[in-house]
Amino acid sequence: MGGDHGPAVTIPAALAFAESEPEAELILVGPEAVLSLELEKLKASHHPRLRIVNATEVVTMEDTLEVALRRKRDSSMRVAISLIKDGRADACVSAGNTGALMAISRYVLKTIPGVDRPAICSLMPNQKDRPTYMLDLGANVDCEPQHLHQFALMGSALVSAMEGKSRPTVGLLNVGEEDIKGNDLVKQTALLLRADHEKGTLNFYGNVEGDDIFKGTTDIVVCDGFVGNVTLKASEGLGRFVKSVLTSELKSGPLNMLGAIIARGALKKISQRLNPSRYNGGSLLGLRGLVFKSHGGADAYGYQWAIRRAFDAAKNDLISRISVKMTDFMPQPLIAVEADRMIATEDIEHKTA
Amino acid sequence: MGGDHGPAVTIPAALAFAESEPEAELILVGPEAVLSLELEKLKASHHPRLRIVNATEVVTMEDTLEVALRRKRDSSMRVAISLIKDGRADACVSAGNTGALMAISRYVLKTIPGVDRPAICSLMPNQKDRPTYMLDLGANVDCEPQHLHQFALMGSALVSAMEGKSRPTVGLLNVGEEDIKGNDLVKQTALLLRADHEKGTLNFYGNVEGDDIFKGTTDIVVCDGFVGNVTLKASEGLGRFVKSVLTSELKSGPLNMLGAIIARGALKKISQRLNPSRYNGGSLLGLRGLVFKSHGGADAYGYQWAIRRAFDAAKNDLISRISVKMTDFMPQPLIAVEADRMIATEDIEHKTA
Numbered sequence: 239m240g241g242d243h244g245p246a247v248t249i250p251a252a253l254a255f256a257e258s259e260p261e262a263e264l265i266l267v268g269p270e271a272v273l274s275l276e277l278e279k280l281k282a283s284h285h286p287r288l289r290i291v292n293a294t295e296v297v298t299m300e301d302t303l304e305v306a307l308r309r310k311r312d313s314s315m316r317v318a319i320s321l322i323k324d325g326r327a328d329a330c331v332s333a334g335n336t337g338a339l340m341a342i343s344r345y346v347l348k349t350i351p352g353v354d355r356p357a358i359c360s361l362m363p364n365q366k367d368r369p370t371y372m373l374d375l376g377a378n379v380d381c382e383p384q385h386l387h388q389f390a391l392m393g394s395a396l397v398s399a400m401e402g403k404s405r406p407t408v409g410l411l412n413v414g415e416e417d418i419k420g421n422d423l424v425k426q427t428a429l430l431l432r433a434d435h436e437k438g439t440l441n442f443y444g445n446v447e448g449d450d451i452f453k454g455t456t457d458i459v460v461c462d463g464f465v466g467n468v469t470l471k472a473s474e475g476l477g478r479f480v481k482s483v484l485t486s487e488l489k490s491g492p493l494n495m496l497g498a499i500i501a502r503g504a505l506k507k508i509s510q511r512l513n514p515s516r517y518n519g520g521s522l523l524g525l526r527g528l529v530f531k532s533h534g535g536a537d538a539y540g541y542q543w544a545i546r547r548a549f550d551a552a553k554n555d556l557i558s559r560i561s562v563k564m565t566d567f568m569p570q571p572l573i574a575v576e577a578d579r580m581i582a583t584e585d586i587e588h589k590t591a
Numbered sequence: 592m593g594g595d596h597g598p599a600v601t602i603p604a605a606l607a608f609a610e611s612e613p614e615a616e617l618i619l620v621g622p623e624a625v626l627s628l629e630l631e632k633l634k635a636s637h638h639p640r641l642r643i644v645n646a647t648e649v650v651t652m653e654d655t656l657e658v659a660l661r662r663k664r665d666s667s668m669r670v671a672i673s674l675i676k677d678g679r680a681d682a683c684v685s686a687g688n689t690g691a692l693m694a695i696s697r698y699v700l701k702t703i704p705g706v707d708r709p710a711i712c713s714l715m716p717n718q719k720d721r722p723t724y725m726l727d728l729g730a731n732v733d734c735e736p737q738h739l740h741q742f743a744l745m746g747s748a749l750v751s752a753m754e755g756k757s758r759p760t761v762g763l764l765n766v767g768e769e770d771i772k773g774n775d776l777v778k779q780t781a782l783l784l785r786a787d788h789e790k791g792t793l794n795f796y797g798n799v800e801g802d803d804i805f806k807g808t809t810d811i812v813v814c815d816g817f818v819g820n821v822t823l824k825a826s827e828g829l830g831r832f833v834k835s836v837l838t839s840e841l842k843s844g845p846l847n848m849l850g851a852i853i854a855r856g857a858l859k860k861i862s863q864r865l866n867p868s869r870y871n872g873g874s875l876l877g878l879r880g881l882v883f884k885s886h887g888g889a890d891a892y893g894y895q896w897a898i899r900r901a902f903d904a905a906k907n908d909l910i911s912r913i914s915v916k917m918t919d920f921m922p923q924p925l926i927a928v929e930a931d932r933m934i935a936t937e938d939i940e941h942k943t944a
Contacts, residue, residue: 376766379766379772380774411821413729413732413816413817413821421732421817422733447820448821448822448825448826448827449825449828450828451825451829452825452828452831453832461821464774465817465818467766467800467801468764468765468766468801468814468818468822469821469822469825470801471800471801471802472804472805472822472825472826473825474801475802475803475806476804476826476830477829479718479805480830480833480865483861483865487857487864488854488857490860493853493854494854494857495854496853496854497850497853498854499850500849501841501846501847501850501854504840504841504847504850504851505840507840508836508840511836511840512833
């Protein structure tokens with residue numbers, strides 16, 4: 239139900255994804271009448287791998303966390319996340335209110351043992367034409383070194399699961415490459431990451447700078463949620479600015495338009511390579527269940543990418559991978575307690591025990 | 592002497608600027624033999640408004656602050672900055688090592704009363720095709736609210752001087768527009784800025800997000816040096832990435848090249864509008880003298896812009912404007928003490944007393 243376009247985007251995307259991925263089963267969560275109508279329009283009311291679960295309420299972009307969490311108990315967001323907790327779904331995808339999605343996910347699913355705070359990890363394009371995974375993008379605006387350390391471990395597990403890399407590289411976002419550079423937070427974090435590197439549990443590259451995100455210097459870039467959010471939004475803003483300059487100039491006058499038509503092959507490839515849709519689908523990492531966040535403004539093509547990422551994460555058992563990473567990192571007695579508790583309880587946790 | 596290209600860029604730029612600005616007198620600082628040779632090449636050895644001041648050493652990009660400050664006492668950077676202190680120059684422009692430039696400037700010139708820490712302010716392009724002034728860009732990686740407050744006041748004085756705006760708008764860089772968003776630093780800073788807004792000493796717009804930099808929502812965007820540096824470098828990196836994609840695709844195959852030739856008018860305007868050279872020339876704000884920093888990789892056209900900004904700042908008496916702003920902000924008894932001291936001492940301070 240979420241995002242700028244709601245079911246007009248999410249349902250065609252779900253249908254297209256189901257067609258492209260014969261193993262996928264999709265559950266559409268929201269007011270049944272609205273969703274049925276949308277499926278009818280697409281002549282997909284009887285699709286064997288698409289079904290509806292009813293939810294009577296919808297969290298809006300304006301809703302406070304209080305409203306989203308306490309009052310709208312039958313929201314599509316809450317119901318969808320509860321399907322994961324109940325073992326009826328392997329992952330959840332939403333284009334809705336990020337703050338509400340994180341708060342409800344955290345409340346319903348809880349965090350993986352060893353994770354103090356979940357983080358949001360998104361993908362950025364780079365010159366190597368493969369994604370740079372960056373976290374945290376805004377869930378945690380005030381961080382301690384151990385939080386960034388946990389983000390590095392979770393990001394590492396994510397890239398292993400999604401890109402099939404056994405030892406993805408981790409860069410720590412800083413104002414310079416040298417060890418002496420940076421604020422206290424990054425200096426202390428670097429010590430933790432370097433210790434892990436020496437133990438072999440993390441492939442720590444060292445400090446990276448803002449431009450390294452787009453160079454693709456490392457697979458993962460770790461930062462606090464304030465820096466990450468500002469950088470992400472600044473990049474989106476610059477992207478829109480560049481696009482508006484390109485479009486307005488290439489449409490100014492018949493000669494430029496003719497040239498653009500002749501070079502349309504190049505312009506199409508430029509548009510594809512710079513299309514943020516390909517990088518859509520951030521993950522809420524550190525929860526005991528897979529929750530993926532689509533950009534609110536994503537079109538059906540972009541939303542399909544978010545579903546693809548959720549599907550791949552489930553298929554490659556991301557939760558187990560993160561749990562194992564965090565186990566390395568937890569004090570030993572705590573692991574035993576947690577392991578007992580996890581075996582005893584929920585289905586989703588069996589995999590991770 | 593500084594930057595990637597040294598006198599091969601700075602001297603042609605100085606010459607071109609002198610030609611374009613009949614009021615300007617330029618002093619070239621560095622090893623005399625090197626500079627003379629460069630002037631000879633350009634047939635400008637006897638230019639009436641270009642002269643050389645000798646300095647036997649050069650600060651390199653690799654020099655530590657210790658080397659730059661203590662050992663190379665006759666560096667071109669140190670000599671140029673000392674010319675300001677001695678009242679023999681109105682402003683200094685350098686494309687060299689930023690850290691060294693800041694350290695030497697601070698040591699030689701000292702800060703304006705009321706300024707705890709100088710900041711680096713740079714210009715970013717935006718959709719309104721006028722610059723967004725952003726500070727701090729890296730001089731202060733750990734900031735307290737009063738530092739951001741001072742940056743806002745200094746940035747406001749800068750934009751008044753450079754753009755002729757009497758009440759430029761100030762935005763506080765944050766992860767959301769709402770007051771409740773952000774980390775402790777920005778929340779506390781917002782209180783200080785709002786109080787100034789109510790007094791009428793600052794035109795505080797409120798919180799802005801990363802994309803507002805490129806939308807041009809406010810004239811000034813204030814942030815700590817860590818966030819500012821990462822955002823600046825990420826933007827530069829994204830810019831280079833986009834440029835490489837455009838260039839490689841438009842050169843791939845004869846049809847695309849033909850289209851690019853036909854639409855060359857548009858491509859030229861795109862290149863102009865997105866050319867970072869137009870925004871070259873950051874200022875080291877808060878010092879008792881004007882020091883401007885060119886991007887190290889700037890070409891002669893870009894370096895001319897940095898000289899232009901330094902010239903405009905001197906002409907519009909930026910130091911006085913900042914001093915007045917900071918006076919408003921200082922505790923009253925301190926002002927009297929400072930005023931006495933300033934009147935009694937240096938020439939440069941007469942203007943500000």
